[in-house]
Amino acid sequence: MATAENDVLKPDFGASRKHFIFTDEHEQLRESIRSFAQKELAPHAEEWEETTFPDSVFTRMGELGFLGLDKAEALGGQGGDYYTSLVLAEELVHARSGGLAMGIAVHTDMAMPPIIAFGTEEQKQEWVVPAIKGEKILCLGITEPDAGSDVAGIKTRAIYDAATDEYVINGSKTYITNGHRADVIVLVTKTDPDAGHGGITLFLVPMDAPGVVREQRLKKLGMHSSDTALLAFQDVRVPASAILGEKGKGFYHISWELQGERLIGAAGCVAGAQACFDLTLKYALERQAFGRSIGKFQVIRHKFAEMATKIETARQLTYMTAWRFNNGEYPVREISMAKLHAARISVEVADECIQIHGGAGYMTEYGVERVWRDLRLNRIGAGTDEIMLEVIGRSYGL
Amino acid sequence: MSPEPPFSEEHEALRESIRRFVLAELRPHATEWEAARWFPDEVFAKFAAHGFLGLKYEERYGGQGGDFLHEAILVEELAHCGSGGLAAGVGAHTNIATPPIAKFGTEDQKQRYLAPAIAGEKIGALAITEPDAGSDVAGLKSHARRVDGGWVVNGSKMFITNGVRAHFWVTAVKTTSEGGHHGLSFLILDRQEGVSASPIKKLGWHASDTALMAFDDAFVPEQNLLGRENEGFYLIMANFQWERLVMALGAVGAMQVAYDKTVAYAKQRNAFGKPLTGHQALRHKLADIATTVHVSRVVTYDALRRFVHGGDAVKEVTMAKLATQRACFDVMDTCLQLHGGAGYMEEYEIERMARDARLGPIGGGTDEIMREILSKVLAL
Numbered sequence: 001m002a003t004a005e006n007d008v009l010k011p012d013f014g015a016s017r018k019h020f021i022f023t024d025e026h027e028q029l030r031e032s033i034r035s036f037a038q039k040e041l042a043p044h045a046e047e048w049e050e051t052t053f054p055d056s057v058f059t060r061m062g063e064l065g066f067l068g069l070d071k072a073e074a075l076g077g078q079g080g081d082y083y084t085s086l087v088l089a090e091e092l093v094h095a096r097s098g099g100l101a102m103g104i105a106v107h108t109d110m111a112m113p114p115i116i117a118f119g120t121e122e123q124k125q126e127w128v129v130p131a132i133k134g135e136k137i138l139c140l141g142i143t144e145p146d147a148g149s150d151v152a153g154i155k156t157r158a159i160y161d162a163a164t165d166e167y168v169i170n171g172s173k174t175y176i177t178n179g180h181r182a183d184v185i186v187l188v189t190k191t192d193p194d195a196g197h198g199g200i201t202l203f204l205v206p207m208d209a210p211g212v213v214r215e216q217r218l219k220k221l222g223m224h225s226s227d228t229a230l231l232a233f234q235d236v237r238v239p240a241s242a243i244l245g246e247k248g249k250g251f252y253h254i255s256w257e258l259q260g261e262r263l264i265g266a267a268g269c270v271a272g273a274q275a276c277f278d279l280t281l282k283y284a285l286e287r288q289a290f291g292r293s294i295g296k297f298q299v300i301r302h303k304f305a306e307m308a309t310k311i312e313t314a315r316q317l318t319y320m321t322a323w324r325f326n327n328g329e330y331p332v333r334e335i336s337m338a339k340l341h342a343a344r345i346s347v348e349v350a351d352e353c354i355q356i357h358g359g360a361g362y363m364t365e366y367g368v369e370r371v372w373r374d375l376r377l378n379r380i381g382a383g384t385d386e387i388m389l390e391v392i393g394r395s396y397g398l
Numbered sequence: 399m400s401p402e403p404p405f406s407e408e409h410e411a412l413r414e415s416i417r418r419f420v421l422a423e424l425r426p427h428a429t430e431w432e433a434a435r436w437f438p439d440e441v442f443a444k445f446a447a448h449g450f451l452g453l454k455y456e457e458r459y460g461g462q463g464g465d466f467l468h469e470a471i472l473v474e475e476l477a478h479c480g481s482g483g484l485a486a487g488v489g490a491h492t493n494i495a496t497p498p499i500a501k502f503g504t505e506d507q508k509q510r511y512l513a514p515a516i517a518g519e520k521i522g523a524l525a526i527t528e529p530d531a532g533s534d535v536a537g538l539k540s541h542a543r544r545v546d547g548g549w550v551v552n553g554s555k556m557f558i559t560n561g562v563r564a565h566f567w568v569t570a571v572k573t574t575s576e577g578g579h580h581g582l583s584f585l586i587l588d589r590q591e592g593v594s595a596s597p598i599k600k601l602g603w604h605a606s607d608t609a610l611m612a613f614d615d616a617f618v619p620e621q622n623l624l625g626r627e628n629e630g631f632y633l634i635m636a637n638f639q640w641e642r643l644v645m646a647l648g649a650v651g652a653m654q655v656a657y658d659k660t661v662a663y664a665k666q667r668n669a670f671g672k673p674l675t676g677h678q679a680l681r682h683k684l685a686d687i688a689t690t691v692h693v694s695r696v697v698t699y700d701a702l703r704r705f706v707h708g709g710d711a712v713k714e715v716t717m718a719k720l721a722t723q724r725a726c727f728d729v730m731d732t733c734l735q736l737h738g739g740a741g742y743m744e745e746y747e748i749e750r751m752a753r754d755a756r757l758g759p760i761g762g763g764t765d766e767i768m769r770e771i772l773s774k775v776l777a778l
Binding site: 143146147148149150153174175218219220289290299300351358361363364365369372373376379380381384385386389 | 527530533534556557600668669671680735738743745752753759760761764765766769
């Protein structure tokens with residue numbers, strides 16, 4: 001609280017930053033995730049950039065209950081609200097490994113929600129329960145070499161074989177996070193190629209099924225600690241019971257799933273930008289040029305002011321949208337805005353932080369260039385900027 | 399089509415021959431050299447075999463007797479090699495390390511360093527920046543102590559392109575205890591036990607070697623003082639104009655390559671039933687890029703023309719550097735975005751171009767330093 005002293009109200013820059021959506025329990029959770037990330041993950045960040053992070057991160061996070069924060073207790077989750085998953089996304093930034101945070105988010109916030117929402121009890125027991133324990137790893141297969149943003153343009157086919165009551169799947173998927181390590185994939189296929197959005201069906205395909213080929217590990221600009229796969233499905237046979245949700249409703253199932261994921265992504269971007277800002281502020285106060293700390297130059301000071309303002313707008317937009325989402329609304333327009341804005345400003349902030357670091361910013365050692373490389377994905381993954389603009393624009397009837 | 403001023407038919411013929419060389423001898427190896435974070439020293443010899451390390455240098459040192467315009471063509475065409483680090487390594491040799499020797503060196507120094515550098519037999523580096531002093535040259539701490547027959551140098555240097563592979567380093571050192579810009583001198587250091595260099599990992603320019611260097615009682619003979627003692631600051635300033643023009647030209651070349659590559663991709667990639675260029679918002683982004691490339695080229699050529707004609711071009715060169723470096727990175731970033739998921743993957747090389755371009759607003763004087771210079775030039 002700002003305090004009145006001599007009848008003058010002074011600005012209180014040290015005021016608690018806690019937003020009203022968060023309770024004391026959230027703050028305790030925040031502390032515990034941060035401490036875990038700093039102690040158990042961050043020390044390995046550089047090493048995991050080279051090797052990708054180990055599967056043991058899943059089991060450890062499962063032990064700690066971090067993989068099912070907002071999932072029902074009946075499934076082994078913590079029964080928390082939606083905000084707990086925001087807290088996780090924000091605090092995992094302290095692992096200093098964008099790829100790790102992404103691998104976890106794909107597991108908990110991309111692949112798991114549709115199984116929980118649309119899966120049968122058997123499917124939940126088979127996949128979600130062990131996934132929350134970190135014993136099984138999930139991935140999600142939407143994008144294909146020839147179809148990314150245009151989900152209806154996918155070519156992976158699932159054809160029903162009445163003789164065996166099985167589906168035979170053929171096709172390929174690319175840019176699949178966790179694709180090499182996953183035990184199961186939530187696979188988007190076409191069961192009726194003539195039905196457009198209505199011909200898309202989700203399957204739960206075990207990754208050890210015959211005909212599932214994990215091709216080369218894809219090399220990327222950033223997110224080096226995550227594994228990104230090109231996958232091929234060659235006459236993969238799954239029982240009809242492997243359908244997730246309703247046949248022909250896959251597009252709608254996935255569209256729903258994407259909303260929660262995008263907001264989580266926005267929260268991760270805000271936290272990533274804030275961490276980069278903090279790191280750079282420290283540098284700007286220490287680094288001397290022309291006889292003073294570089295942060296004391298007006299132009300640099302203003303850069304910080306711009307960055308802080310950008311981060312704050314994205315944070316408020318994300319939190320307010322999360323509040324609406326948590327209250328049961330389905331604010332697709334605002335979610336798209338939050339995702340678009342947070343991704344953009346986070347990349348701008350990281351870029352400005354590189355610039356403020358000067359030559360050091362270009363060097364791997366200082367870690368800023370990695371933040372930029374990692375954050376840059378957010379303007380592409382989970383719906384590009386351009387797709388967000390489409391969603392927002394069309395929401396006005398345009 | 400007639401050549402765009404300031405270039406002539408002869409320059410365009412040179413452009414053709416350089417491009418053939420770049421596409422045949424360099425481009426096929428770019429990915430391999432990027433992954434190795436090194437390109438072989440023999441590349442210098444290959445350049446030399448075609449006379450490309452001495453385009454602007456006098457024939458009596460093995461050069462081609464051309465001028466800065468010939469060199470400008472080489473700089474632009476190197477954008478086709480597919481590796482900013484490779485272009486940087488060669489550029490550091492021909493446009494940063496050797497020009498001060500050509501301009502300020504004694505006949506003996508030219509024979510011992512410039513001629514073998516043009517022949518690709520000795521590789522050069524320029525060493526100014528230090529861990530604690532980048533933009534602020536007055537803050538340099540490496541120093542040379544007078545001894546019998548020369549100097550003994552101690553200190554460290556940072557972000558030195560070709561630092562590991564170089565045979566000689568044109569090095570800025572303090573030769574007096576005076577602070578500020580005075581008391582700086584340039585010495586040419588040879589490879590020796592007292593000079594060590596280790597590579598530094600970077601966001602981009604992976605194929606170039608960028609070193610952290612340490613001088614531990616390195617000896618420099620009397621005859622390796624370059625230019626006048628305690629007047630090194632003047633030498634630094636003298637080459638800045640050309641170095642910055644080189645960066646502007648490199649950016650123009652790189653932007654053009656990225657634009658062409660992205661247009662080709664956007665025309666063949668389909669989404670929602672039509673090529674990417676069939677989507678208005680994406681098409682307009684490409685129109686913007688084409689405009690940026692054109693504006694950058696015009697501003698750069700204007701500065702180049704003024705520079706070559708010998709007038710004071712500090713304002714225009716500084717503006718060209720400032721305008722093109724951020725523009726180049728922005729163009730790369732948009733091209734990356736237009737490639738979608740593919741843009742994020744190494745395979746498509748757009749991410750490499752973006753990483754390489756990001757050095758522009760930092761190296762050769764940051765954008766902020768450019769604005770400071772302009773503030774002075776414009777008497778603000």
